[in-house]
Amino acid sequence: MSEHTPIGLDNGTAPIRALTHSGNFHADETLGYVILHYALAPQGDLRARVLEAQPGDRLIFARTRAPERIQASDIVFDVGGLYAPAKGRYDHHMKDKPLREDGTPYSAAGLLWKDYGVAAIRNILETPLDDSTVAAIWQAIDKSLILPIDQDDNGVAKMGKLSLADIVSACGPAWDTAELYGPEEARAREARGFANAAVAVASHLVNVVDRARASLKATDRVLTAYDTAEDKRILVMETGMPTEKVIFEHDLPVVYVVSPTGTGQWNVKAVPPVRGDFGQRVPLPEAWRGLEREALAGISGVPDAVFAHPARFICGAGSRDGAIRMARLALEIGAAPPPA
Incomplete structure (x- = not known):
């Protein structure tokens, strides 16, 4: 988890400009966006924000590789060539990749989960839970969902067919979209695809948070029943x-x-x-x-x-x-x- 106060989690309400790359998208940056959504602006419109700026929305999100846009953003993930969380930079494509304790390279989603996962969980939960329970939920999801995405995105191990990674990839436009419909329509379909993927990933994240919460509750009840x-x-x-x-x-x-x-x-x-x-x-x-x-x-x-x-x-x-x-x-x- 985070060893510093991540950008936007200082109890402020100032707008946060977050950016990832344009082009082909994967579970990594899609989940990264969803994590920031729940951590910083859960009341915003997850899908509409991808397609156009929403008035009054705290999280201003963009998908581009333009250097000047990257420089001007508060949080940049999966692009930019820098991992400096105190500065809001969460790339993992450098030669010296950020690694987990077991040596597994982090994905951008994994790096964001370290800093923003707990805040996202707290905003997803319908009933507040104590710090130790939230930490246990964070750990369970880190192991069951985030680590496999780290492995998949870094070429360590594929998540496989019908996995979250496969579902996200299927949201992208076909390879010949620009050839058939022109570059402008291809870009529009790509944006809609990312938005649709974000909705699917968000639904999955909400469900796994709730199931992790329920799993901890079941553990306590099973052990109590066994003891008696x-x-x-x-x-x-x-x-x-x-x-x-x-x-x-x-x-x-x-x-x-x-x-x-x-x-x-x-x-x-x-x-x-x-x-x-x-x-x-x-x-x-x-x-x-x-x-x-x-x-x-x-x-x-x-x-x-x-x-x-x-x-x-x-x-x-x-x-x-x-x-x-x-x-x-x-x-x-x-x-x-x-x-x-």
């Missing part, structure tokens, strides 16, 4: 939420997760042996495979049993107690050893 569990192999959650990530990151010996579905039913889901796998540490009983209601209730002895999936990874009951009973029976039948 009578049998550490059965994790009972009073609200449906992602649990697998926490189970594997904290090496919890959970075999089944019991949670409500939101329709009054409670499910028992088997934890896979490897995160993201389709298998189960302990499959549900073979005798339950594919059965429903009366047939399942008869063979399991759980009166409100509802279903057992043929793949033996999930089953359900009409009540919390019924689902817990199914999980305990499955452990007995599967002979899963209790944790040491």
Whole structure:
């Protein structure tokens, strides 16, 4: 994160002139623009600002390579040949590239995220959070989104098809646009493409911030439920939420997760042996495979049993107690050893 007060974050309201290069655009500078939008002028029109100056807008944004425009701008990113954050310069194309601690070269978006990411997160969040939680969200997004863009933009590792980088690239005009429609129309389509890409990237950033916030909340709840569990192999959650990530990151010996579905039913889901796998540490009983209601209730002895999936990874009951009973029976039948 920033070791100085970035330009525009000194609680002032003076207009800020930000600039990146014109021409082909990528996830790097598109995300960089979106980060500045949320950090400095989240009330502005993200798309319209790209196409023309908006009266009263704090963030004045331009895409050009004109040296005099670069010189006159307060914040310049992905162009200019200089990384000097105290002066608002965030290029990364120099011979001596700015590097992460692990040696990965930064993209312009990564450099802006260091200085403006926390402010952007705070303006995106609908409910204020404490500094430590915001810092944890910043770190989670830095790892899951910003680092891959650093790697992609610097030729370290491609993000791949249907990634954010691919979606941004698809917003640009086709190579022969100037040939078919003339240079003026090509420039107009390029500007519209960048504006459209910025809207897509902004939507993605807002979503990942909210999901990172929710993930931290889920971690606290899962660990609390585990600490109070009578049998550490059965994790009972009073609200449906992602649990697998926490189970594997904290090496919890959970075999089944019991949670409500939101329709009054409670499910028992088997934890896979490897995160993201389709298998189960302990499959549900073979005798339950594919059965429903009366047939399942008869063979399991759980009166409100509802279903057992043929793949033996999930089953359900009409009540919390019924689902817990199914999980305990499955452990007995599967002979899963209790944790040491």
